[in-house]
Amino acid sequence: MECVKIRVLGCSGGIGQGMATTSFLIDNDILIDAGTGVSALTLEEMRQIRHIFVTHSHLDHICSIPLLADTLFDSLVGDPIIVHAQTKTLEVLQNHIFNWDVWPDFTALPHKTNAVLKLNTMKAGTTAELGGRKVEMIAVNHAVPGVGYQIESGGRSFAFSGDTTSNESLWAALNRHDSLDLLFIETAFANKDIELARQAFHYCPKLLAKDLLKLKHRPQVCISHLKPGEETLIMKECSEALPGWGLKQLKNGDVFEL
């Protein structure tokens, strides 16, 4: 049976020494989000990326896509990277990043018919199958249209919430599967910032604890997207709100094999 390998390139709520924003490498060829964490990869490792699944259009999750296209340009001609996302997310990339003003339009370079980036519209609830790995897109509840992903291979599964606050759709989708082995879930703010968490459509420990009760599985749960400087407080509050879950703070460089 094939096992899935997940390498955490970035999982912080900001940047700074030892911190990088959201990006996970699945096996050697799939990225889930492309935040600043992508710069942890060597040129050779970057060249193996064939697919990027994007959760939403916020900069901390997409900023390495334009830079990756530029860095890898020559090797991508005739062998493009496919960027999978919802319609709205792809529109933002096209209109606000690849618009010749912010960055060249790598979805039309070197030619429209032979571009180094290929955009693929995906709908929440659908699944892409790539070499035995099933990647399901799941709607969540964020300030812009956002999704999470569930990845399954050889009967083992991993899910990532993307950026979200309280919702029903993520939990319902995960519960439709027989099992879940590993869950990365965001908790961006501490409880004192609960109003900010609601306004910015993120979790704080209190909101997360309510939602996690909706999950019928008992996966290993790792917390991501913590606000820089508040990691200790957020983790303390998460552990207090969810005793018995053995919650772990996700760290850059972590590797999981399912």
Ligand SMILES: [Zn+2]
């Ligand atoms: Zn966001």
Ligand SMILES: [Zn+2]
């Ligand atoms: Zn974010």
